[in-house]
Amino acid sequence: MPSPPNAPSPAPAKVWILQPDIHHYRTPIFDALRERGHRDHAYDLTVLGGMNNGQAIGGGSRDYFVNVPRTELRPLGLAILYRWPTAVPTFRQHRPDALVMEANLRNLTAWKLLSLCRSTRVPVIGWSKVHSYSHSGRLMTALKKHFYSRFDRMICYGESSLKELTNLGYPPHRAVVxxxxxxxxxxxxxxxxxxxxxxxxxxxxxxxxxxxxLCVGRMDPEKRHADLLDAWPRLAALDPDLVLVLVSGGPLLDQVRARAASTDPDRILVTGRVPEGDDYAWIAASHACVYPGAVGLAINQSLAFGKPTIIADEIGADSEILVGQAHPDRQTGWRYPRGDLDALTAAVAAILRGGHEVDAVRHRARALMRDTVTLDNMVANIDAAIRAGLADARARRA
Structure with a gap:
């Protein structure tokens, strides 16, 4: 039956996104999602996760951010587990109409929230890489199958995540990339x-x-800055004008800086943390970018600038946008076996030689980031998953 004239519009659904931490680089995504939800009064977004003195990690805040910190547990010195201590009480007090949360089976609170959502008929949408880099034994595979099957919808970080998820038996029509x-x-x-x-x-x-x-990345052991310093004598011999610049801070900053000074103080610069925007400027200034371990979102920036980009050959959703030289018709960068310094040096040498092959890779990478791997497309697909979850809930109530 249609609503009578002048009937009040239904209130928008309350949608929560629960993250381990709220990072400043995610703010444009959350802003865009919130705007989409408001555009047709479909939903109102609240983002919950760890914050730093009322600010997103890295700075900035919004009135729809809520501090729900995640803590670590290491029972008996074994694998690290996680929990959101205040998430369940917050859910009980201010129940949302849909919950989007990091789908990490090592988070004990995630299991509790899955049960709570089921008992309260709140649709729950997972957002996950699905640990596509891992090689699971039988027990872990069984746990994953059970865990992911409890989500009404899934948002995957990439095609490799979707592939692993569907291999675990998750219905592909309930997942988006x-x-x-x-x-x-x-x-x-x-x-x-x-x-x-x-x-x-x-x-x-x-x-x-x-x-x-150039290498932009937090100075943690898994980022493998030491590989670049170990390879530097070989890299330096490729071209007398080549210099190495390492940008960012982190727990290994002093160690990396000391090692750089003892290796080649004239041709290696360790900047530490740089002001907002200077990471982009350093990428724009670079001849090539290299990421020797734990590949992250910095490669998106490098590819968007059309800079020749080299990464350690790691499997997973974060690195899948960089197609290596094994597929020249789709190549968007260069890959080498992680830790293989000769292969790393060969990739840098190929870029320094230049030519139309390098130019083709650069242009293909820039077009990918301009047209396909965009914030607008990411937001549209997350928005679609949220709306599908809300529609599922309405159908169940009908």
């Missing part, structure tokens, strides 16, 4: 301004006219 990315729109819209800042950085550092081999 939202390619993991960050907001790269400024790279395309503000290229001239970023290029000017890049020129300033090169002059400030005395690197004008040099060829920058």
């Amino acid at each position: 939202a390619n993991n990315t960050i907001d790269t729109r400024r790279i395309f819209s503000e290229g001239d301004r970023i290029a000017r800042r890049a020129d300033e950085l090169l002059r400030e550092r005395g690197f004008a006219g040099k060829k920058i081999l």
Whole structure:
């Protein structure tokens, strides 16, 4: 029956996204989702997760962010487990109409929330890489099958995540791929301004006219900055104008900086953390970018700039957008076996030689990030999963 004239519109559904932490680089995604939900009054978004003194990790905040910190457990010194201590009480007090949460089977609270959502008929949508890099034994495979089967819908970080999820028996029609990315729109819209800042950085550092081999990434052991320092004598011999720049901070910063100073203080620069926007400027200034371990979202930035990008050959949703030289018709970068310094050196040498093959890879990578792996597409697919979950709930109530 149609609503009578002047009847109030139904209130938008309350949708929660529960993350381990709320990071500043996710804010544009959450803003865009919230705007989509408000556009037709379909839902109102709240984002919950760990924060730093009321701010997103990395800075900034929104009035729809709620601090729900995640803690770690290591029972008997075994594998790390997680929980959100305040998530269940918060759910009971302010029950949402749909919950999107990180689908991590090591999070004990996730199991509790799955049961709570089922008992309260709240649709729950998982958001996960599905640990597509892992090689599971029988027990872990059985746990994964049971865990993921309890989600009404799934948002996958990439095609490799979807493949593993469906191999675990999850119905493919209940899953969407939202390619993991960050907001790269400024790279395309503000290229001239970023290029000017890049020129300033090169002059400030005395690197004008040099060829920058750049690595942007937090200085943790899994990022393997030591591989670049170990390989530097071979890399330095490729071209006298080649210099190595390592950008970011982290627990190994002092160690990496000391090692760089003892290796080649004239041709290796360790910047530490840089001001907001200077990471983009360093990428714009680079001749090539290299990521020797734990590949993350920095490769999205490098590819968007059209910079020749080299990564350690790791399996998973974060790295799948970089197609290596084994597939020249689809190649968007260069891959090498992790830890193989000769192969790393060969990839850098191929880029330094240049030519139309390198140019083709650069243009293909930039087009991929401009047209396909975009924030708008990521948001649209997450939005579609949220709306499908809400529709599932309405159908169950009908």
